[in-house]
Amino acid sequence: MTSPAAHQGASLGLPADGPGSIASVLRRLVALAVDWILCSLVATGLLGMQWGQAAGLQAFLPLIVLFVVNVILVTTIGTTIGHRLLGIRVVSVDGDGHQAPPPGRSALRALLLCLFIPAIIMDADARGLHDKAARSVVVAAR
Numbered sequence: 001m002t003s004p005a006a007h008q009g010a011s012l013g014l015p016a017d018g019p020g021s022i023a024s025v026l027r028r029l030v031a032l033a034v035d036w037i038l039c040s041l042v043a044t045g046l047l048g049m050q051w052g053q054a055a056g057l058q059a060f061l062p063l064i065v066l067f068v069v070n071v072i073l074v075t076t077i078g079t080t081i082g083h084r085l086l087g088i089r090v091v092s093v094d095g096d097g098h099q100a101p102p103p104g105r106s107a108l109r110a111l112l113l114c115l116f117i118p119a120i121i122m123d124a125d126a127r128g129l130h131d132k133a134a135r136s137v138v139v140a141a142r
Contacts, residue, residue: 008125012093012137022126023088023138032113034082039065063114070110075103079141087142093135101136109134 007016015021043061044050050058073080078100079089090109092101101109112118112130119128127137 009137009139011125014137014139017140019140019142021140023086023140025122025126027086027088027140028138031080031082031086031088034085035066035069035080036062038081039063039069067110067114070113071103071107074100074109075106076100083138083141087140088138089141090131090136090138093137101134105134105136109136 007021009015009022040062042065047061047065070080074090078091078098083089090100090106092099092105100106109130112133113128115130118130118133121129123132125137131137
């Protein structure tokens with residue numbers, strides 16, 4: 001006899017829905033798109049990147065800004081601007097469910113997120129490899 005499938009996040013002790021439950025992939029993708037647009041605007045407006053003429057390191061400015069923003073904001077408040085707008089946050093799986101990952105783990109998470117491929121390979125709990133490596137999970141904040 002087989003048991004009914006557990007909800008995503010059950011193995012992490014997370015609720016099936018509501019605050020603290022696994023954030024949907026759609027909400028996470030939209031949050032990432034918002035963050036990418038904002039980082040591209042910062043790279044263009046404040047750091048002088050020119051669209052269509054970016055070469056060398058300048059072509060990577062939005063990605064560098066995304067990395068820095070993720071490390072700073074996820075470490076300090078557990079959420080990027082995109083996350084905040086979409087009502088999600090990053091928490092450490094070995095904390096109390098409300099604690100943001102420490103700086104080293106946030107940096108590892110951000111680096112793997114910037115590589116993109118680890119973020120799209122997910123486990124049964126819808127955690128990307130970047131979250132598994134950083135021992136974090138993206139949950140609904142509201």
